Amino acid sequence: MCAIDLDVVNEIVGQKGRTADHAIPILQEVQKRLRYVPREALARIADLTEMTESQLFGVATFYSQFRLEPVGDTIIKVCHGTACHVGGAKGLTEALENRLGVKSGETTADKKFTLTSVACVGCCSLAPVIMVADDRTYGRLDMKKAVSIVDGLEGVSSAESG
Template sequence: MNLREELARVLAPFQGQKGATIPALQKVQEKLGYLPEEAISEIAKFLGLSKNEVYGVATFYAQFRFERQGEHVIRVCHGTACHVRGSPRISETLEEELGIKEGETTKDNKYTVEGIACFGSCALAPVMVVDNKIYGRMTAPKVKQILGEYQGAK
């Protein structure tokens, strides 16, 4: 099934419903993991809106992504407690190991690295989160060890 057919299937229940932009965006993101330009065009067509109107809604909400994410999303906390206890070193180590900066995805699509504000686990600072798993009291060697575990898992 090509992308257009897949989108047509996901979007069928929203046909002509101009007010359904958010649920339509959510459904497509759930299916594809992000919102490529073609998906925005199709959503606009299905709802009877312009592409700009759909983009206007999508960019307003932080939950929507326009870039593909890696299989694993690694988040580094940059809240004050984590920063003071060494999160810049954690980011540096990730950059050295994976060759990408925060906000980027590795070429093999395995990892996306993101920076986040306080994760609410300051007692464990500095904190790194992989998918939904929290790793506390992070150090550079621990970053390497954790990455090794994810590499080994596939």
């Protein structure tokens, strides 16, 4: 793995503050900038703040938002809220697993896509729903429509089609 630029951590801690109540905002900003929270970053935060590395690790692993492993360039989230569940979310996950050649929670070999599931994105009236790259939500899907959305994303290799 290439070296991680931890200077950004110093900058973030400088902005947010050193006390325990800033743990979550600091981790959120680190993840925003580095796209995940590397273990080295936790150690650096512990050096710079009143928190220990174990406390930070506890927080980072408690909340589902934090990823301790690198992710693909684009994250595709399949919503598994109640309305999406009864609307066929399971099928969407399976169809996208086949399309991308990975299991939910995994990243494609070319590091372009990570497929994952979320508890609910709050668009239940459009169920079933997927979210692409945190800012695009697609609703009223079925398996074929979900696959065609992924087909239309930049960088999808046709070889991955399953």
